[in-house]
Amino acid sequence: MPAGGSAGIMTAVGDLVDRLFRRLRTLFGRVPAAAVPARGAAVRDLRATVPARPAVPDLPEGVPDLLLAACHPNGYVREAAVTALGERDDVTALPVLALRAADWVPEVRDRARRVCARWLDRAPAEAIAGLAPAALALQARQEGRWLAQAVGDVLRDGPPEALAAALASEDRRTRRLAYTTGVRTLDVDHLVHAARTDSDLPIRVLCAEAAIRSTGDPEVARRLLTSRTAAVRAEAVRALAAAGDTGPAVEALTDRSALVRATAQVALRRAGTDPATRYRALLADQRPPRPAVIAGLAETGTRADAALLRPWLAHPSSRGRAETVRALRHLGDTPRDLLLPLLTDEVSSVTRQVVQSLEGHTLDEHHLRPLLHPPHPLHVQRAAYRLLCAQGVWTRISVDLELVATPDHALCGTARSDLGEWLRRDAATTYSVPDGPRATELSGLLAEAEPFLSRESTRSLRFCLNLT
Structure with missing residues (x-):
């Protein structure tokens, strides 16, 4: 804070009292005689309430x-420390x-900003590296x-070394701002390298789009077809198809990424090719077919392809x-008898897909x-629990009570919640x-x-289940 800060406050207090007396003159034509002796006392009292500037302890010398x-x-203390830091390079x-x-x-803020502006x-370059993150x-x-804003201004209008420092920063925000600001000034090789290797997805996509747009050279897009980033591969496929080369789009029909497949499918439709026909041919040729072929046929085919x-x-x-x-569900085909055996699949990702397909079905509770119980693995137990709870409210309560009564069961906490x-x-x-056998069952389980x-929970359950 500026030296003499307390004195400035005292001056302001005196001005406030003076304004008060001027207002009295306006109202009464003069200051009441009784108020005059009070003026000096008022100023003294108000000044007594203004704290003196606290003493700042001696600051250390080391940075x-x-x-x-x-x-x-x-x-x-912060203000004094900022001042001292501003004097050190x-x-x-x-x-x-x-x-x-x-x-x-x-x-404090103003002093720090002056120091930052000087840097x-x-x-x-050094300032950007130290301040920008x-x-x-x-x-x-x-x-x-x-x-x-000041950092952005330097990256936009400052020397090239400032932008270079930001591009090399380990901080993704700094790099992202640098690429957004300077992408038009970077050469194609730099953009391609960043599109393929930068750790930040928005930067990779930005650089891929800029590299393809900057020259219009199909070779630039081909260099990006092998990128590990789906959005970059998709942009390369789109650009090549727009240039008349649909070969990469045909190859991309079996890409692992749904985004890349969708881009390829749109490109081939615009070129007059039905991607579903290509998927059917691949499904017939491959034994077993690649998972991407199965997914692609569901994305482009009809229910008859189920x-x-x-x-x-x-x-x-x-x-x-x-x-x-997943593909069968997408096509509206969820064959219960074929899917139920997959509930016990050893891989949880398969079981999860089966549960999503069977949740709308009426299933045999028995x-x-x-x-629900060992020796079935936990992911199978969870799948059975989820499907049982979807069979109706009394089945749900029955399963919850059964698991709550088994405190060592892995799903006991889930059932209690x-x-x-x-x-x-x-x-x-x-x-x-509940009535009949279901009421008898729930009474025993409770x-x-x-x-x-x-x-309280027991009392509420007895009331809700009409077991009182």
Whole structure:
């Protein structure tokens, strides 16, 4: 804070009292005599309430200690530390200066901003490397926009070395801003390299689009066809197809990524080719077919193609089986008798797909209940539990009570939470009660689970199940 800050406040207090007396003259034509002696007392009393500027302890000499002082809770200490750091030519201070440039105290903030501005003007490359990560991380703060804007201005209008420093930064925000700002100035090789290797997905996509757009050379797009990023491969396929080369689109029909397949399918349709025909041919030729072929036929085919896919529920790879279940569901074909055996698949991804396909079916509860328990693996138990709960409210309550009464079961906690959720949310809108054998079953299960339930839960369940 500026020297003499307390004196400035006292001056302001005196001005306030003077304005008060001027207002009295306006109202009464003069200041009441009784108020005159009070003027000096009022000023003295008000001045007595103004705290004196606290003494700032002696600051350390070393930069590490000054960095700690710049984070002190006392604003005067932070201000003094920022001033001292501004007098030292040490880049290690830049992140803390960036933090203080967004300080809530105006005097601290202004001093830090002046120091940062000097760094950006005098040594832009070093300043960008030290300030940009913190500035961009803090830009959402109330006072954080100034430094982020200053960094962006230097990247846009400053020397090339500043942009180069930002492009080489390990901070993804800094690199992202640098590429967004300077993408038009970068050569194609740099863009292709970044599109293939940068760790940040938005940067890879940005550079791929810029590289393809900058020259219009199909060879640039071909270099990106082998990228590990689906969005980059898709952009390369789209660009080549737009240039009249649909060969990569044909190859991309069997890409692992749905985004790339969709791009290829659109490109081939525009070229007058039906991608479903190509998928059917591949399905007939490949034994076993690649999972992407199964997925692609579901994406482009009709319900009649479900008959071609059903045999591959026995695909030798788990991904092939999971993709077949998903593909059949996409085509509106969920054959219960064919899917139920896959509930016990050794791979959880297959089981999850089966559950999604069977949730709308009415299933045999007596077939599913044995799957709730060992020796079936946990993912099979979870699948059986989810399907049983979808069979109706009393089946759901029955399964929950059975599992709650088995405290060492892996799904006991899940069942207890589900039972509590039903009591809180759904019980009040369940307008029927169990009867006959189901009521007898639930009564017995509640008696077994009672030692593991709270008294309130037990009482509520007895009431809701009409077992009182």
